[in-house]
Amino acid sequence: MNDPVATNHAGLREQHSRRAIPFYNVRLSDRDAWFGATIAVLFNAVGMLLELGIVRKTPGVSAESAAVSASVALMLLVVLFIRRKTPSVKWASVIYSVNTASVVTVLLSTNLKFAISGRNWVPFQASKLGCLIAAMVAPEFWVGLLSILAFSISPLLQFEFFFPPEIKARVAAEEPWPILAFGLGGALALVYRFRRAQLEQEMARIQAQKLAIKQLADAFLNIRDLMNTPLQVIEFSIDLLRNSDGPSKPTIDRIDRSLQRLREINAVLVQHEKEIDWQSTR
Amino acid sequence: MTKEPPRIVFLDDSEDLRELMPALLEPALGVECMCFGSLMELENHSMEVLRAKVAILDVNLGPDAPDGVDAFNWLMDHGFHGDVLFFTGHARNNPQVAQAIRKGVKILEKPVDPGELTSSVRHALDEAARP
Numbered sequence: 001m002n003d004p005v006a007t008n009h010a011g012l013r014e015q016h017s018r019r020a021i022p023f024y025n026v027r028l029s030d031r032d033a034w035f036g037a038t039i040a041v042l043f044n045a046v047g048m049l050l051e052l053g054i055v056r057k058t059p060g061v062s063a064e065s066a067a068v069s070a071s072v073a074l075m076l077l078v079v080l081f082i083r084r085k086t087p088s089v090k091w092a093s094v095i096y097s098v099n100t101a102s103v104v105t106v107l108l109s110t111n112l113k114f115a116i117s118g119r120n121w122v123p124f125q126a127s128k129l130g131c132l133i134a135a136m137v138a139p140e141f142w143v144g145l146l147s148i149l150a151f152s153i154s155p156l157l158q159f160e161f162f163f164p165p166e167i168k169a170r171v172a173a174e175e176p177w178p179i180l181a182f183g184l185g186g187a188l189a190l191v192y193r194f195r196r197a198q199l200e201q202e203m204a205r206i207q208a209q210k211l212a213i214k215q216l217a218d219a220f221l222n223i224r225d226l227m228n229t230p231l232q233v234i235e236f237s238i239d240l241l242r243n244s245d246g247p248s249k250p251t252i253d254r255i256d257r258s259l260q261r262l263r264e265i266n267a268v269l270v271q272h273e274k275e276i277d278w279q280s281t282r
Numbered sequence: 283m284t285k286e287p288p289r290i291v292f293l294d295d296s297e298d299l300r301e302l303m304p305a306l307l308e309p310a311l312g313v314e315c316m317c318f319g320s321l322m323e324l325e326n327h328s329m330e331v332l333r334a335k336v337a338i339l340d341v342n343l344g345p346d347a348p349d350g351v352d353a354f355n356w357l358m359d360h361g362f363h364g365d366v367l368f369f370t371g372h373a374r375n376n377p378q379v380a381q382a383i384r385k386g387v388k389i390l391e392k393p394v395d396p397g398e399l400t401s402s403v404r405h406a407l408d409e410a411a412r413p
Binding site for chain 1: 294296298299301302303305306341342370371391392393394395396
């Protein structure tokens with residue numbers, strides 16, 4: 001025969017392991033994800049407007065790509081604003097990814113020109129900033145990680161394969177290690193952020209569970225108190241009947257009332273039993 | 283002059299138990315059992331109540347009503363010298379009951395066997411009679 005207690009414990013362990021979501025699969029709230037995407041798009045919009053100002057003072061660098069990216073950001077901001085009442089992680093991730101692609105494209109198209117110009121440019125500074133911002137505002141872990149990889153790997157590849165040797169030697173002798181360090185730093189910050197979100201969600205779940213258990217315990221205590229009084233009446237009445245010469249009507253009436261009270265309590269319990277969602281407790 | 287029987291106070295919101303308790307205790311112990319349904323009733327009879335040898339208090343006296351712990355505190359505040367027993371349907375780990383236990387009050391958990399009840403009350407009367 002199966003041991004019901006052991007089976008129950010195994011079930012609880014299984015439930016717990018099922019509930020403990022790994023940090024990389026933690027789902028932020030729709031609002032948090034939406035807010036993160038909005039901040040990322042604002043960074044793009046403001047950054048590209050600044051870039052337009054810088055480009056004007058840098059000969060040989062076209063303003064076109066920055067203008068396109070700023071326009072993309074403005075359109076995404078409009079979408080984010082219009083759909084702000086119905087935020088979703090999925091759409092926040094889509095918007096965030098489009099925004100990242102837009103920024104990475106601009107940076108790839110201007111890095112070499114800035115490097116050749118030699119003015120107003122610190123090697124891959126915007127990409128390094130992108131790595132850190134992605135860690136702070138990405139709406140999902142994997143989207144954030146891909147974004148960090150895009151910000152760190154794309155300039156690295158560009159630097160290794162598309163920069164002429166003389167430019168490489170002139171503008172960024174210490175690269176590619178700094179961009180890799182920023183990529184790694186961004187990835188670790190992203191892990192930390194989602195690990196923290198995981199702990200917060202776990203804490204909220206435990207607190208909710210604790211509250212539910214307390215409410216259940218209170219209900220049990222109250223039920224116990226309600227049931228024990230009629231039981232006590234019955235027990236005392238039986239004792240009186242046992243020690244009396246014959247049945248007395250008031251005593252039998254008391255037993256009857258107590259039984260009625262127990263039936264009423266049972267009816268309330270049956271009603272609550274029907275309300276329990278057994279599916280959700282499995 | 284005949285000696286007055288020792289007085290017992292019983293506080294419980296169940297009318298049936300208020301009727302049964304004297305029927306059980308008075309013949310078995312030769313006591314006078316005064317029954318009340320609320321703390322207010324108890325307070326209204328403070329003179330007689332405070333002269334009692336034993337007080338048996340239910341903990342839960344109905345929703346939003348002062349409970350047995352309040353009654354216990356009232357008795358202590360007014361110089362009650364008798365013994366107190368809590369008569370409750372709650373478990374000992376109920377916060378109210380646990381609070382009472384910490385104050386040294388004895389607990390009788392409903393449903394209690396009538397023999398056990400009379401023996402506990404007899405013991406409480408003996409305790410109260412000690413100088």
